[in-house]
Structure formats: structure tokens, C-alpha cells
Amino acid sequence: MKTVKVPEATVTRLSVYSRFLERLDQNGVVTVSSGEIAEGVGVSPAQVRKDLAYFGEFGTRGVGYNVKDLMRYTMNILGLDKKWPMVMVGAGKLGYALSTYRGFNDRGFTIVGVFDNDLTKIGKKIEHLDVHPIEKLPEIVKKHGVCIGIIAVPAPFAQEVAELMVANGLQAILNFAPVSLNLPENIILRNVDLSVRLEVLTFNLCYRSSTTF
Amino acid sequence: MKTVKVPEATVTRLSVYSRFLERLDQNGVVTVSSGEIAEGVGVSPAQVRKDLAYFGEFGTRGVGYNVKDLMRYTMNILGLDKKWPMVMVGAGKLGYALSTYRGFNDRGFTIVGVFDNDLTKIGKKIEHLDVHPIEKLPEIVKKHGVCIGIIAVPAPFAQEVAELMVANGLQAILNFAPVSLNLPENIILRNVDLSVRLEVLTFNLCYRSSTTF
DNA sequence: GCAGGTTTGTGAATTAATTAACGTGACTTT
DNA sequence: AAAGTCACGTTAATTAATTCACAAACCTGC
Secondary structure, eight states: OOOOBOOHHHHHHHHHHHHHHHHHHHTTOOEEOHHHHHHHHTSOHHHHHHHHHTTOOOEETTTEEEHHHHHHHHHHHTTTTSOEEEEEEOOSHHHHHHHTOHHHHHTTEEEEEEEEOOTTTTTOEETTEEEEEGGGHHHHHHHHTOOEEEEOSOHHHHHHHHHHHHHTTOOEEEEOSSSOOOOOTTSEEEEOOHHHHHHHHHHHHHHSTTOBO | OOOOBOOHHHHHHHHHHHHHHHHHHHTTOOEEOHHHHHHHHTSOHHHHHHHHHTTOOOEETTTEEEHHHHHHHHHHHTTTTSOEEEEEEOOSHHHHHHHTOHHHHHTTEEEEEEEEOOTTTTTOEETTEEEEEGGGHHHHHHHHTOOEEEEOSOHHHHHHHHHHHHHTTOOEEEEOSSSOOOOOTTSEEEEOOHHHHHHHHHHHHHHSTTOBO
């Protein structure tokens, strides 16, 4: 166990590999090579092997990887062998869409509480879940042992929501509000910034002929 | 005009700076330093200056940057001085949420067509927009001169939707389906993979004490 | 109009990430 | 059972990105 930091990009790719392997497995594929994985997800074969090498030796030389095994290994590395109950704050359109997003369930994530402070939303149902007033967050977090929170509120409220989450012991936050949150060092925070992603497209559209300056 | 490639991370940060500057401007702030921007968005001051340096000299030594000017510069660099009509394919919950997402409009993006092949969705309204059958995509794309497409369909359909977009001349695609799309080199493609983002959180939750291996 | 305090812009140094290259082990074939 | 092939794991080389550090430029006050 060397003391080497795993690049974030590696973790991201691992998640992609994992899902690709899941699909191979469903199609009955038994063995796969780094080259085939690379081809399937759009990276280089060396990259695939390097990424996996951070965590162990999972393949057989001259053969490749057992799909089912590698799938399990990658999922374990990502912590997907555990249960991850989550809370969602914000029951607007985005919060609603995310709360019912199949992709989360498919990977074992479960939203156990949706919260809002808008009286017209509280009490409504999002599938089988009630929309609770924000005051109920502590109770639900405690009850389910939640450590992941998702923020889907308008930008001006995101910071206070994040602080409330931290105050209630959440350790990881996925923030969809388009602002930079200021939180303690030990909180794991990642942003999903939809406009930013689009603006990367427009930038490249403008400079596609010459991505150079 | 040196021939230096601009890192993707720089473009991403530029978008974040731009929005931060917008907020400063709304609050009446006239001048800002690289340090203040850095503080506000969570990067280092040197990073801010370096990022801007790819595109020119926008500041005044000993003083800082004029907020309004730098905001305009950054938006121009990102292509936000132009109109970007977009089409959305997929009128499920996510497609619906994204089609009505305020954050896009706030940055000048407009969705001019929403498409689906589900008969129960076609003809319905998403705010002022009709949901069209997918066959109508070519017409709308041509009519509005669209070059950006958003994919919000289930994974199994994403590849064919992407190919349809490419066939109709779209040049940039933002893909929300959790699959790796295979498209021609010249198409600008970015993925927003919601599960992947969550799995980066769970990975870090598992190895927070020792992010090292 | 000069001194002192600021903050930019930038080349150099550092750190990080990716790609290349190759030795090693495993399976296959004859 | 030996030779050939294949694909992994790993070290080295390369490329990329970030941070450092400092000269140059600007403003303020006296």
C-alpha cells in the first residue's frame, strides 16, 4: 500500500468503466481486455490499465479481465457495495427530476427525503415520497443515517442550505446551484454546473477551427 | 497570437469567473482583484491571472480589473455575445426540467424545440413550447439555425439520437444519458453524467481518511 | 514628483497526469 | 514441452497544468 493520491479523473473514469462493465455483463460477455474497455468508453488502453493499477491487479496477462469480477471490484472501490441514502433539498423542476431519476436507483442510490420551504410544494408527493418542510431535515437525516445531500435550490439559497446540511452532519454534497459554496475543508463537495457545461460547448464552437490563441 | 492550446479546465473556470463577475456587477462592485475573484470561486489568485492571460491583458497593475469590462470580456470569450438556440431531445422528467431551467435562460441560451417519440408526450406543452415528434427535428433545426443539441433520453436511445443530430448538422452535443457516445471527431461532445458525479462522492467518503493507496 | 504600497502579467519551477515502451506471465498450438 | 502470441502491470518519458516569484506598472499621499 504505497501512499499515492488517486487523481479525480481516475475516479471519474472508474465509474464509467464500471457502468460499461455492467452492460457487458448483461450482454453475457465474460472476458474483456483493456483495449476493448478503452474502445468502449473512449480512452486509451494504457489509461485503463493505469487507472486500475492504483487499486490492485485485477487481470490475467495474455487474457484480460473477467467482466463480472472487474465490475464488482470497480463498484467496491467506488463504495457501491454500500447503501447510500440521500436527501434532496429543492423540490422545483430540477429537484423533482433528480428525485425520480432512474440512473440513481440503477446504481444503488436512494433518496429518502425531499425538502423545500415553498408551502405550495410541501405535502405534495414525489412518487412515494412526501415533500417535507426543511425543518424536518434533521429528523430524516438521523433516522436513515444519511451522509449525502443534494442541493437543487436557486443560487441565492444554496449557501444556507449547504450550511444546514453540514450542521446536521452530512459529509458529502452534490450542488446543482450555480454558485461556489464556501464550506469546511472536510466536507466533500462537488458541483454540477449545467450552464458551465454548455459554455464549454459554445467556447469550442467559437474556436473550433483554431482552439489555439 | 501565440499558438497555445487553452486547457479545458481554464474554459470551465472562465465560465465560473464570468458568473461571479456578473454577481459582483449586480451588487455595484466596480473593481476586483485576482485575489478577490480567487477567494470568491475557490481557486488560487495565480490561477485566475494565468487563465485570463490566455486571452489578453484585462487588468491594470496595482489596481485590479474593472468588473463590468472583465465580465464582458469573459462572456465574449465564451461566445455568450452570440445567440445559441438549442434543441432538446427527450421530454421525460429530466428533459422537462432542463427545458425550463432558468439557469440556461439567464446565460442567454434558448431552447427552441423539444422532441420525443413517446405519443403520450407529443403535443403537450412545456411552458410555451410544443413537444414535437422526433421527425420534426430537421425542420426546427433548419428554421432556427440551431447548432447545439441536448440529449435527455434513456441510455439505449442516446446513440441514435446523437447520430440524428449529427446528420442534421448539429455541431455540439450535451449528453445527459449515461453512455459513451461514438461520434465523428469534429463534433463537440460533452457529457453530464449525474451518477458519475455521485460516485466521486461515495469514493471520497470511503477513502476520506486516506485518499491514498 | 518621489516614495511606498499594490496588483498585474509572465517566465521559470514544480507538480500532476498521460502516453509509451517493454518485461512478465499465461494460454495455445503443434 | 517448447515456441509463439497475447495482454497485463509497471517504469520511464513525455506532455500538461498549476504554483511560484518577481519585474513592471499604477495609484496615493505628501
